[in-house]
Amino acid sequence: MDSPTMPQVSLQHHGADDTGATLDSLADIWADAHTGDDDVAQAGFTPETLRRQITAHTRNDGFTLITASSDGCPVGFAYGFRCSPGYWFGEQLLPTITAQARTTESFAGICELAVRTDWQRRRIGTRLHTALLNALHTEWVSLLAMPGDQPTQQLYRRLGYTYAGPYRSGANGPILDLLLLRTQEATTDSTTAWLREHWPSQLSTPRLRLRPVAAGDAGLLERLWTDPEVRRFLGGPVPADRLGARLAGAAGRPGHFTVFLPCEGQAVGRVTLDEDHRAPGRAEVSYEFLPAYGGRGFAAEAVGAVLRWGHHAVPGHQLIAVTQAANVRSRNLLQKLGLVAAGHLVEYGQDQVVYTVTAPGR
Incomplete structure (x- = not known):
């Protein structure tokens, strides 16, 4: 269908x-x-x-x-x-x-x-x-x-x-x-007040526009969540029986941005900022981009913009990012943006590196 x-x-x-x-x-x-x-x-x-x-x-x-x-x-x-x-x-x-x-x-x-x-x-x-x-x-x-x-x-x-x-x-x-x-309404409704106060927000960079995730982005999200290459270091593709619930809770969720490339009229990825479920007082940035738009610096540009926004939207929260130790491209991106490796943990059965922000994003 x-x-x-x-x-x-x-x-x-x-x-x-x-x-x-x-x-x-x-x-x-x-x-x-x-x-x-x-x-x-x-x-x-x-x-x-x-x-x-x-x-x-x-x-x-x-x-x-x-x-x-x-x-x-x-x-x-x-x-x-x-x-x-x-x-x-x-x-x-x-x-x-x-x-x-x-x-x-x-x-x-x-x-x-x-x-x-x-x-x-x-x-x-x-x-x-x-x-x-x-x-x-x-x-x-x-x-x-x-x-x-x-x-x-x-x-x-x-x-x-x-x-x-x-x-x-x-x-x-x-x-x-x-x-x-x-x-996922229960999850959506539990979004903390500190993030809701600064939402909705729209961000711009020299090449990109970041706006709140909308219902019309369902096709993009489905591609991101089911693509084996995108999900290689994120626990694998989202199972079919969980996809509908994920899509239902996506649109309008505070801190979740769709990344849009105006020159091509194309949505190319997603960057999110959520309260870190592992520790209070921390906010975690995460991102997913279509493979066809990799290698052009879009992820670094978009993540940097969200980190700068988060620095003002969530004062008092430590901004972090978590990526698999084996994900060399992601680690290089985070280091390029000025994040510093601060610890390790195990998720999805894999060693993960926790990066912290020392500057609000370059």
């Missing part, structure tokens, strides 16, 4: 009040996405039932619609709303759901995600999903999928969903797969 090719697509958020005007477009996208899908037709799902469903769902708290367009042409959408686990699962299924999900007060249901046939396999589904999760902003989300729709099932597995049980809507309705995902 998705592939590495990234089209020029913009996302737009809608609430309950302005969704009615989009119903014709949504029904057309949905019909196109399910062209030739006999299982959907046999289950009784039609563009008209979709219209009625969306109209009814706009009455729910936190209703959110995300649409994707290219050159003004709608190509995809996703929508959902916040609700209680009991409302979503129903009385019969609720006792079978994991205790954390059925007792949470932070839950949402995703009702539809559709992309036009000609626009599938371009990561638009992933981008819509990520934007919707960030807008709903709940710890748990759930959705329904046709059991025989393998491309869609594959996408949801890659995003981290797990099977929660069979679901039947009405006595004569089709049996669907109920899928469940825990997002």
Whole structure:
């Protein structure tokens, strides 16, 4: 359903009040996405039932619609709303759901995600999903999928969903797969106040622009987190069942910058500054860049900018970086920026070197 090719697509958020005007477009996208899908037709799902469903769902708290367009042409959408686990699962299924999900007060249901046939396999589904999760902003989300729709099932597995049980809507309705995902909201919400006070921020260097990570960066993040070369010294590629949760917690997270190369109109990497979980009073800088943009000094330029920003954003915190002892290129970069090796530790089963900042970044 998705592939590495990234089209020029913009996302737009809608609430309950302005969704009615989009119903014709949504029904057309949905019909196109399910062209030739006999299982959907046999289950009784039609563009008209979709219209009625969306109209009814706009009455729910936190209703959110995300649409994707290219050159003004709608190509995809996703929508959902916040609700209680009991409302979503129903009385019969609720006792079978994991205790954390059925007792949470932070839950949402995703009702539809559709992309036009000609626009599938371009990561638009992933981008819509990520934007919707960030807008709903709940710890748990759930959705329904046709059991025989393998491309869609594959996408949801890659995003981290797990099977929660069979679901039947009405006595004569089709049996669907109920899928469940825990997002990273708890981690995102625990971001310390000292960093939130200086966010959002945008940074510039002679060649680069650094801005907060956005929902539209999902394709870049997925490439960074699954590329074996990028992840060689970072514990390996992120497992498929954890990717969705990572993406859900990425956009807008304080201290996390997407690195953009204006001359090529391309996002090339990510630099982050987080409170160090190993010791209080420390903040750790980390970075990942696409291999195609290595060897041109972009990483040093971007990391240096974040270190200078961090020197003012987190006064009183010691700035550090941690890299594998075997990662010679990373160690050389950190030393070039004026960091000094101050100790060793073991993570991911490998020897790591802890570098500390003696100057706020060159």
